[in-house]
Amino acid sequence: MNRLRRRPLAFWAGLAAAVLSLLVPIALNDSQLTVYVFIGLSVIVVAGLSLLMGFAGQVSLGQAAFYAIGAYTAAILTRALEVPPLLSLAAATAFTAVVAVAVGLPLLRLRGHYLAFATLAFQLIVLSVIGEARGLTGGDTGMPGIPTLSIGPLAIQGQYRTFIYAYVTWVLVAAVLLFNRNLVRSRPGRGLRALATSEAGALAAGVPVVRYKLQVFALSAAYAGLAGGVYAFFVSYIAPGSFPVLLSVQFLIMAAVGGLGSIWGSAVGATVVYLLVQLLQSLGTGPGLPPQLPAILSYAVYGLVLVLIMLFLPQGLLPAIQGRISARRAVSAVESPARLARLD
Amino acid sequence: MLEVEDLVVRYGQATALDGVGLRVERGEMVALVGPNGAGKTTLLNTISGLIPPAAGRYRLEGRLAQVPEGRQLFAGMTVEDNLRLGAWRVRDRDCRRIYDLFPQLGPLRRRLAGTLSGGEQQMVAVGRALMAQPDLLAVDELSLGLAPLVVDALAEHLVRLNRETGMAILLVEQNARLALELCPRAYVLEAGRIAASGSSEELSRTAAVRAAYLGGAADEAAATGIGS
């Protein structure tokens, strides 16, 4: 009955957000459009990470590694092997998921706290492998000249390049979010929600816990791989430095701000955090200001946001607002699992 | 000694205790019986200060120590360390009193608590609580998982302590027969409420209590008395 009363509001809000985000690019200039694309790519990564943290209770500090794997796979396939970009993108997504399965199979048996360190280690290993495999990746100097996305003879280039990328990203974001929404409402999704409440309970209820965790991990990696592939085509130059550990932390912050396990929250979290960081960068750079100021500001904000969110809004920004609205409308349950408590 | 009034405890949405009232007088032995999940352990943990009550209040004169259900020893630590940690709130950490009370424990003092038998572990658990020099000892499921002979011996110790030192005892038991025999007065806790209270003698004559906790007449004839 909660659904019936709440659905209209959520539906209209979602529709408004969709229409608005669809119209926004028209009003943006090229550099703003670039920001738009980067936000969209972050939303895709965060949508996966949020699912992983919210439902499988795993903290990944290596999401940027999957982003990097997607980017490098797409780049190498198109540039060195001349595979059509769209096919490369699909292959990059699939390959990242396969890597995640191979890595996750042993790692996901670990306790939550261990996995955070393990994924961090995984990212460092991936970065050093990329740096060492010079023949394939160009090593630390990176890979320039990655072709742009194209379908047959139609390539995204010219005056409207960024504009078109903005819409490509929008379509991908919409697809990922809708997929997440349907996933959570499906039968496996109910199992996932049981998993979110209590792993032992889910296990007892016959939910294949290890397999579900692995699948969510692979899905989150696939999203990151997809976003990474688009990133490579969009910026046409990648290097290990494009995928620092800090990027993983940034994804984590976005997921935490949006609310772990909150599907629309990942869009909100990614947008808010990205714009905040952009704002700080522009505030911190200017004549007469110390050159370290942007770095200082972003570190301080990263730290503060993470700590404050975890202490005071552990369910995330969007669910907190939703909760307030629904409380006002005398409707209780928020559709996101507050699952932090489950981990030992 | 202990006065509990209209105590309400909630775990999230679920109400574990719903207006519980209970008294234990100085030097008294009181039983609290009831089925699994009635809220007995919740009540003990609330008066031990581990769970904040949602409503109502409790007043405690003197010190309370709890012998928790399942013994809850520091398994990887020695018997002596377990006992000494029981005295965290008091100055006196001398364990000799406990070894005098339970001579069996003396030779085991350097053994790891987790390696002892169930009965020995329960002695350590009781000893650890006694180290706090309590005025009220709350014992949660003394008999759980122990052989009847072992339970008899432990129960005898408790009765003796109560008589000799005047320490009040609140005995929480699923084994109502044992509890009602040991304690002159009892409360019956069901689904978070006090369902009945009074002298143990009266309670054991009540048909409802007999049917629910003393398991019918045939069973009663077969059972052996404790402490009598």
Next chain:
Amino acid sequence: MTLFLQYAVSGIATGCTFALVATGFVVIYRVSRVVNFAQGVFAVVAGMAVSSFLSRGLPHGPAEVLAVALAALAGLVVGVIAIGRRGTPPLASLIITLGLGIGSYAVIILIWGDQPVSFTGLAGLARMGGISVQYQFLLVVAVTAVTFGLLSLFFDHTYLGKALTACSSNPYAARLVGIDVRRMGLLAFTLGGALGGLAGVLITPLQPVSFDSDVGIAINGFAAAIFGGLLRPGTALVGALVLGVAEALVAGYYRASFESGVALVVMLGLMVWQAGRRSPAAEEGA
């Protein structure tokens, strides 16, 4: 052979600093069940603080002691924020320590800048059995040995130390006997901060630290701590020495850039091996 010994000795010295960081992880994890992501920061802060104190004219000795005290204070602050609030779940605490680690970069860059910092420790070389050993190496080994001795005295022979162990063994029972488990957690964070600080004070003369050196320090320390399942300081010490020597040999005989890879691979391998021995359901109850 001489070369091998030379590598081994330097490996033992770095291994000792890993051991101190690892024990910091262990002490904190045992009591609070939080993996402290800010553990490497304590080392960086203490190392940089010593160089500041020395440049202000403070002599060796007091400078180091003051820096370790500062790191202990940092540990307490991290603890208060991460576990001080009643009912903060461990996973949230973990993310909070991560946030504090990142946030500390801002403070460190503000105070010390973004360039590596170092200071000279014990100068000079000792001749031992055909090889020359830096006095700083010997100092590192000696301080670590003394620290571990004191720690084992503290945990095995003092009432407070046993109360800390009790909190890790059975937090519920610890609360029942009246031990304030949260306060013990804060004590553990303080101790963990001091141990990390000690590592930083010893390591900075050997290799300069910059604001983001904490990741490498923490990774090595965590890898060593994992040897003991994050619970046993003694095993962590052994793990740290093995790791230190292995890294020194890899760096010496193969390539320096592979050095950190050793810790990563060892850590992942160990975690996976340990995970294989336990079921997820049992983990949850633990």
